Amino acid sequence: MNNQTIKVTVDNAPNDNPAILWLIDDDAALRLILADTFGDAGFMVVSFTQAQAAWTQLNDVLQQHASATQLPDVILTDIRMPMMDGLSFSGWVHKHFPQLPIVIMTAHSDISSAIDSYQTGAFEYLPKPFDLDDAVATIYKAINYQPTHQINNKQAETDVKAQAKKESKLNPTTKPTNSSDNSVKDKDSLKDKATDKSNNNPNGIIGQSQAMQTVFRAVGRLAHSPITVLITGESGTGKELVASALHQHSPRQQEPFIALNMAAIPHDLIESELFGHEKGAFTGATTRRQGRFEQADGGTLFLDEIGDMPFSTQTRLLRVLANGEFYRVGGQQPIKVDVRIIAATHQNLEHLVQQGKFREDLFYRLNVIRLPLPPLRARREDIPALTTHFMQRAAEQMNTAPKQLHPQALHLMQAFDWRGNVRQLENVCLWLTVMATGDTVLVEDLPPELLDNHHHSLQQRSNQPRNDVYDNDFHRNDVMQPLESTSYSVATLTWQEVLADWAKESLQAGETDILQTATPDFERVLLNAALTHSGGKKIAAANLLGWGRNTLTRKLHLLDIDSSDNQSEES
Numbered sequence: 001m002n003n004q005t006i007k008v009t010v011d012n013a014p015n016d017n018p019a020i021l022w023l024i025d026d027d028a029a030l031r032l033i034l035a036d037t038f039g040d041a042g043f044m045v046v047s048f049t050q051a052q053a054a055w056t057q058l059n060d061v062l063q064q065h066a067s068a069t070q071l072p073d074v075i076l077t078d079i080r081m082p083m084m085d086g087l088s089f090s091g092w093v094h095k096h097f098p099q100l101p102i103v104i105m106t107a108h109s110d111i112s113s114a115i116d117s118y119q120t121g122a123f124e125y126l127p128k129p130f131d132l133d134d135a136v137a138t139i140y141k142a143i144n145y146q147p148t149h150q151i152n153n154k155q156a157e158t159d160v161k162a163q164a165k166k167e168s169k170l171n172p173t174t175k176p177t178n179s180s181d182n183s184v185k186d187k188d189s190l191k192d193k194a195t196d197k198s199n200n201n202p203n204g205i206i207g208q209s210q211a212m213q214t215v216f217r218a219v220g221r222l223a224h225s226p227i228t229v230l231i232t233g234e235s236g237t238g239k240e241l242v243a244s245a246l247h248q249h250s251p252r253q254q255e256p257f258i259a260l261n262m263a264a265i266p267h268d269l270i271e272s273e274l275f276g277h278e279k280g281a282f283t284g285a286t287t288r289r290q291g292r293f294e295q296a297d298g299g300t301l302f303l304d305e306i307g308d309m310p311f312s313t314q315t316r317l318l319r320v321l322a323n324g325e326f327y328r329v330g331g332q333q334p335i336k337v338d339v340r341i342i343a344a345t346h347q348n349l350e351h352l353v354q355q356g357k358f359r360e361d362l363f364y365r366l367n368v369i370r371l372p373l374p375p376l377r378a379r380r381e382d383i384p385a386l387t388t389h390f391m392q393r394a395a396e397q398m399n400t401a402p403k404q405l406h407p408q409a410l411h412l413m414q415a416f417d418w419r420g421n422v423r424q425l426e427n428v429c430l431w432l433t434v435m436a437t438g439d440t441v442l443v444e445d446l447p448p449e450l451l452d453n454h455h456h457s458l459q460q461r462s463n464q465p466r467n468d469v470y471d472n473d474f475h476r477n478d479v480m481q482p483l484e485s486t487s488y489s490v491a492t493l494t495w496q497e498v499l500a501d502w503a504k505e506s507l508q509a510g511e512t513d514i515l516q517t518a519t520p521d522f523e524r525v526l527l528n529a530a531l532t533h534s535g536g537k538k539i540a541a542a543n544l545l546g547w548g549r550n551t552l553t554r555k556l557h558l559l560d561i562d563s564s565d566n567q568s569e570e571s
Contacts, residue, residue, distance in 0.1 A: 024047075
């Protein structure tokens, strides 16, 4: 047996003591899996069922009741837990132990969770479900990110004592309040006020897919920064919604959010619209008028479809970006403004630069941070949640009860390409609310463009040769069948071929994350077979599967498999 074990240390320093990870989650099964994973990865794991217990130990160090050498090197915590939530805990830790990195994980992976996580000082945000290897890589990065920090040395003792003296003047037990406290409610009310100023954009952005989680992380990191952002993506992907979210969660949230679409304004009026004009500057200018830059002073100006801005106006915009000054049309005095610029386009600005239609220097001014938004067809797993949201909103507009989609209809919607993206999906939901009869939307109730696409797909599939060895046609089944319930002729196909056919059918039906769907069924079949063969002896079954005893026990719990407890130490 190999006696050497993996050991992770802070900054990869030669040290006999492994890095200490505090793991906080009220889900016992997940906590067990994560503890095993990080233990195998070389960390010393200390588990907590709730944040309050971890806070108690940290507060003891803060009040000098315990040594700073007991501090962890990194903390991994869930958000929603009883008594004390992860966000309040993270904010308290960041205030009193700013060197201590915290990684927040949550099953409620919406844009607010991501932004709030970063605003409390979190190092990173992990939406559930996440890949265990990714989680280990994130924790490893966190403990090696700290350029000025080594918690387990004398400097930590000095820093903690200094912080303790400062805190003792205020409150000796500065316990964090839960997110339901009045202070947080006040904060939320401020966000609501900011929402009112942001052209009544919908609240929040819906998406559980990995593509949208990447967007959420970027918004979370960028919200508190004044940096110029360039949002790219096809029409209808929600560029203005993301721009509004950046403003609503920024320090400018109580100031104006002004949105302006360059493609919707005649070219000869764009400069007056942006910069305003003096009285008499041109025919019809009977009074002085403030432009959008002045209206957005202190807030955010969102320039949509920036690629359609005239070349002459691009030059004036470049000056504003350079020094924050501009002249009204016909004006003689420079006007200074403090405005954050967020631009968006569905065009390829690099190609426009090569064609001489867009200034190269302006492109580099705008392209400080680029935030690409995925098309809807790249995140089909978000379509059910988006559809539910839009059907409810359409029902409110029409003052009627929301309609439900039949699973087959929803499958067809997931299989559709949605060239108009989320905006097209929203319009279809409104159409269905008005035109579909009954409380349940059936396949035949779908609009013509979706039915035409469905019939075209059926015709293509009918022209392709296939082996009808099992009946798993999603057009006749409401849900995808589990692996073990699929019937097939053993003499005709191997199990690998059956699995390949199932994967092909699922992908054609618009299914996503098929590996996550298939893996539990696959493991359940093998586990049951091994337990049956071993007569219910766990150790023998683990050996048959090539697993360790702990792994098999964990899998039995996760897959909810009953097994005989009649096992021996020798199998």
